Amino acid sequence: MKKAFSGRSFWYIPLLLCVLIAVSCRPAPVKIPSVETKNLTPVAVRPSASPSERGWEEAYNKGVELSNQGKPTEASYFFSNALGASPGNVQVIEAYCKTMLTLSKSEGKSENIAYDLSILQILEGFLQSQIPLVRFEEVGTVLNLLTEVREKMNASQTPVAEKRPEYDRSLALIADGKYELPKTGEELVKALDTLNDLKEYEAGRNKNHGESELSKRIDTMIAQAQGSLEFLTLAAVLKSQKDSVSEACKTSATIAEYELQECEQTLRQMIALHAASRSDELSQELKQLKTLAGAVVEAKGTENWKETLPQLDDFKTKRGQISGASNGLGVLQQKLENLQQEASLLQNTLAALTGESLKTAVARLNSLKEESVKLGNEQSMTYNSWAMDKIKACLQRGREGVGYFTNGAEGRKTIGNALIEELGPIDRRYLTTEVSRCFDEVMGKYLAPNQLNPVKKETDLTEEGTILYTLNRMHETEKKQLSTF
Numbered sequence: 001m002k003k004a005f006s007g008r009s010f011w012y013i014p015l016l017l018c019v020l021i022a023v024s025c026r027p028a029p030v031k032i033p034s035v036e037t038k039n040l041t042p043v044a045v046r047p048s049a050s051p052s053e054r055g056w057e058e059a060y061n062k063g064v065e066l067s068n069q070g071k072p073t074e075a076s077y078f079f080s081n082a083l084g085a086s087p088g089n090v091q092v093i094e095a096y097c098k099t100m101l102t103l104s105k106s107e108g109k110s111e112n113i114a115y116d117l118s119i120l121q122i123l124e125g126f127l128q129s130q131i132p133l134v135r136f137e138e139v140g141t142v143l144n145l146l147t148e149v150r151e152k153m154n155a156s157q158t159p160v161a162e163k164r165p166e167y168d169r170s171l172a173l174i175a176d177g178k179y180e181l182p183k184t185g186e187e188l189v190k191a192l193d194t195l196n197d198l199k200e201y202e203a204g205r206n207k208n209h210g211e212s213e214l215s216k217r218i219d220t221m222i223a224q225a226q227g228s229l230e231f232l233t234l235a236a237v238l239k240s241q242k243d244s245v246s247e248a249c250k251t252s253a254t255i256a257e258y259e260l261q262e263c264e265q266t267l268r269q270m271i272a273l274h275a276a277s278r279s280d281e282l283s284q285e286l287k288q289l290k291t292l293a294g295a296v297v298e299a300k301g302t303e304n305w306k307e308t309l310p311q312l313d314d315f316k317t318k319r320g321q322i323s324g325a326s327n328g329l330g331v332l333q334q335k336l337e338n339l340q341q342e343a344s345l346l347q348n349t350l351a352a353l354t355g356e357s358l359k360t361a362v363a364r365l366n367s368l369k370e371e372s373v374k375l376g377n378e379q380s381m382t383y384n385s386w387a388m389d390k391i392k393a394c395l396q397r398g399r400e401g402v403g404y405f406t407n408g409a410e411g412r413k414t415i416g417n418a419l420i421e422e423l424g425p426i427d428r429r430y431l432t433t434e435v436s437r438c439f440d441e442v443m444g445k446y447l448a449p450n451q452l453n454p455v456k457k458e459t460d461l462t463e464e465g466t467i468l469y470t471l472n473r474m475h476e477t478e479k480k481q482l483s484t485f
Contacts, residue, residue, distance in 0.1 A: 412465030424477030
């Protein structure tokens with residue numbers, strides 16, 4: 001019986017090999033195999049077996065090894081070789097069939113259905129051709145395998161059949177330009193899957209006529225859906241980044257600045273990809289980012305103000321502790337210099353401040369200016385009070401040297417020394433108009449020919465009691481500076 005069919009029992013082998021070669025070259029589908037095959041068991045190679053018998057056993061064992069390693073395509077070649085050596089061997093047929101079934105991966109997805117059907121149809125023909133070759137009691141095993149293959153064929157075709165009306169309606173909407181893409185990301189993902197299914201479905205309907213106009217429209221809509229999904233993904237990233245900037249403004253302006261730069265980079269990417277199609281949304285995002293940038297600047301200013309405030313307060317504290325002269329500087333002068341240093345630090349900080357911190361800083365700077373004016377006025381008044389005391393002392397001492405009719409030599413010396421010692425230390429640059437006038441009146445009274453000897457000879461510059469001597473000594477006397485008060 002087997003010999004009667006031996007001449008035509010392997011008509012399918014070349015065809016199967018072609019399919020297997022195509023399968024091995026085909027990119028692996030994304031989905032997980034729908035059929036999980038338990039590990040196959042190798043057979044023991046009998047030492048007493050003939051070369052032909054050992055051939056199928058060795059080929060079978062190699063196929064089992066490859067199948068168990070997850071290499072069904074390579075395994076099927078060795079199973080085919082085993083069948084050639086042992087036609088009708090149900091053990092090989094079963095292993096071969098189950099190995100081939102692991103290549104079926106559609107799970108109802110249209111992009112894999114045609115691929116699955118091509119394998120299943122050839123596998124169906126193969127099993128049918130094996131029925132005449134197996135023993136009577138093994139026909140049932142082959143029929144069971146055949147039933148499993150046909151069930152998978154029906155399962156692969158059922159989803160498309162069930163969805164055909166829905167697909168036809170969607171294609172009609174696309175053809176009429178009425179198919180609308182959803183707005184949300186989750187719905188867009190589903191729409192993209194549907195459009196890919198529609199593309200496969202339309203390609204199947206139109207496979208004998210090349211790419212249809214409808215297919216091109218589907219491609220356009222797929223590109224639009226991908227673009228929208230990409231935009232929404234970037235928008236979601238940007239929203240998260242903006243939220244991070246807002247939170248960082250509360251704790252660290254430096255981190256907020258860094259995260260703002262990431263926002264700007266994401267927005268630039270969105271503009272580069274979707275400037276034409278999403279101009280209104282991008283314009284809104286740009287406005288929000290500008291507002292956020294203002295918040296970051298304000299946060300930076302607040303942070304700078306918080307860092308500067310302790311230094312400013314330290315100046316104020318030290319100013320309040322000044323109680324005596326130091327290094328030749330009077331109390332008022334020390335306070336003025338301390339205040340000027342505080343004002344300088346504050347002035348340098350203003351450029352980095354915004355909002356409330358800027359208002360506070362400006363108010364403090366104005367207050368420092370007012371305090372500086374008060375201290376300056378107080379210092380000037382103190383100097384002029386001192387100068388006025390010196391003028392009074394000069395007037396009193398000068399009277400002691402004035403005679404009844406003329407001033408004697410001792411009297412002229414007394415008047416000259418009073419001018420030198422009392423008026424000589426006064427720096428007239430710091431005198432008010434009134435005090436300066438008093439200075440002039442006393443000078444005019446005592447620096448006169450009737451009070452001191454007038455200029456007569458060269459020795460007047462070195463002779464006490466003369467006008468020239470007195471003026472020269474007043475000029476040489478060190479002037480008391482305003483800073484000593």
